[in-house]
Amino acid sequence: MKKHDYECDLKSCLLCQLCLKDWLPAVAVHKKNYPIKKGQLIFREGDAVKGIYFIYSGNVKVHKRWDDEKELIIRFAKSGDIIGHTGLGNDPFYPVSATALEPAIICYIDMAFFETTLNVNNILTYKLMRFFANELQESEKRMRNLVHMPVKGRIAQAFITLRNQFGTNKDGVIDIELTRQDLSSFAGASYETLFKVINEFTEEKLIEVSGKNISIINEVMLKKLTYGVNS
Numbered sequence: 001m002k003k004h005d006y007e008c009d010l011k012s013c014l015l016c017q018l019c020l021k022d023w024l025p026a027v028a029v030h031k032k033n034y035p036i037k038k039g040q041l042i043f044r045e046g047d048a049v050k051g052i053y054f055i056y057s058g059n060v061k062v063h064k065r066w067d068d069e070k071e072l073i074i075r076f077a078k079s080g081d082i083i084g085h086t087g088l089g090n091d092p093f094y095p096v097s098a099t100a101l102e103p104a105i106i107c108y109i110d111m112a113f114f115e116t117t118l119n120v121n122n123i124l125t126y127k128l129m130r131f132f133a134n135e136l137q138e139s140e141k142r143m144r145n146l147v148h149m150p151v152k153g154r155i156a157q158a159f160i161t162l163r164n165q166f167g168t169n170k171d172g173v174i175d176i177e178l179t180r181q182d183l184s185s186f187a188g189a190s191y192e193t194l195f196k197v198i199n200e201f202t203e204e205k206l207i208e209v210s211g212k213n214i215s216i217i218n219e220v221m222l223k224k225l226t227y228g229v230n231s
Helices: 014-018 021-030 111-120 122-148 151-166 180-187 191-203 219-224
Strands: 032-036 041-043 051-057 060-065 071-077 097-100 104-110 207-210 213-216
Touching (some): 051 111, 071 180, 151 191
């Protein structure tokens, strides 16, 4: 990736928000900003871990190979979020891939400086520990849902999760545009099944769809489809 001469504000991402103010000049010296095109890989599953990434602007999908032809989207990340942290374990390779969903700017911190930052900034280390624990819990729920939740429930849960993470715009539309393929990969459903269920949800007035825009109309009924697994 080609380094960008853009200077971030040292306020927006998780790293800058939680580290000591006196440490920010060191972050400014060590960080590298990169522009990322829509559809561009930031790192690939199996790549050696050399650093950590923070998203300054744009949305990113974190995904993993499901089999030779399919992928499963583990989560979505937006401005301020950290990605690449799952490579911090003893096995120094990324277990997932990350791809930009739209033009984005990312901030890269090499591993040596990141580890020094964790040693110096106790609050950052504590908050990241809580973040990792919460992410592990969510991953366990998703794996359970893939096994036990009916496909309609998984698709309903996907819409609710996206709305909770990204919010809605002034028109009530979930504030992220996704292809149907990405939606199906996030819900753990085939493209054909997703298409069929979306049509059913639309006819039942649970959601409203216009192109890539999706609005939740009846959240109560969507949540009912997830009961028995999430409860």
